[in-house]
Amino acid sequence: MMVQIGLIALLVFAYVIVSRILKSSVTLLGQKKFANEVRITYVSKMLNLGFTAILILLICLVLGIGYGQLAIFFSSVFAVVGVALFAQWSILSNITASLIIFFGFPYRVGDWVKVVDKDDEILGQIMEISTFHVIIQRFSGDVVTYPNSLILQKAVVRFESRERAQAMSQYKEPAVPIGESEKQSTSV
CATH class of the missing domain: 1.10.287 (Helix Hairpins)
Incomplete structure (x- = not known):
């Protein structure tokens, strides 16, 4: 005992x-x-x-x-x-x-990444890695919550800078702000 x-x-x-x-x-x-x-x-x-x-x-x-x-x-x-x-x-x-x-994800909060997905472009900056999602903010300002289980199944590309990520993006920032083009067309 x-x-x-x-x-x-x-x-x-x-x-x-x-x-x-x-x-x-x-x-x-x-x-x-x-x-x-x-x-x-x-x-x-x-x-x-x-x-x-x-x-x-x-x-x-x-x-x-x-x-x-x-x-x-x-x-x-x-x-x-x-x-x-x-x-x-x-x-x-x-x-x-x-x-x-x-323990094993090679990317951190603040990194610019692209999740290779055939249906949609998910390219932007990692804002947070939470319990259920990786939160990515796109160049357009949209926020994508991508499930953790899916991000482990997809290829992820990490970019060294915002400029390199922007070069790979399908989203191009408009030359004229959106509200300005409407004002120009109505004033003519």
Whole structure:
């Protein structure tokens, strides 16, 4: 019994140390990638939740709960959660994609990018990378919210500057402001 208590205390101590290291690492990485504080907090909480689940599993094993009992419990929980969230599959895929983008997406807020999409030109500056969307502002001023799960499936071109992105854009800024051309045609 004393051995089990000692192992549980050791696991809790290791959990506290590793979770602090994990949180500081995610914070440093987020600051390096210019992610906003809300996003950094979200990613930290998601990773901490997974780490807590692992801790609970290890404590159950130390206490002598059998693999069969744990397997039945976790399969029941996953079945209920899976059925409950089946209709929300796109939300789950966007959340998962959000974590992948946080750690592996080579573009940052402020970069000029073009998402290669045959149906529409999505070219502009990344304004924000949120939990569900990458928000891109086009040259025309329009704002596009592009789902995280889709941006991982498409090719993305990064431009060094606004001028290079503008050269690749189908959208050309009008020479005369829109309201001015109407005034000229009515005054003639």
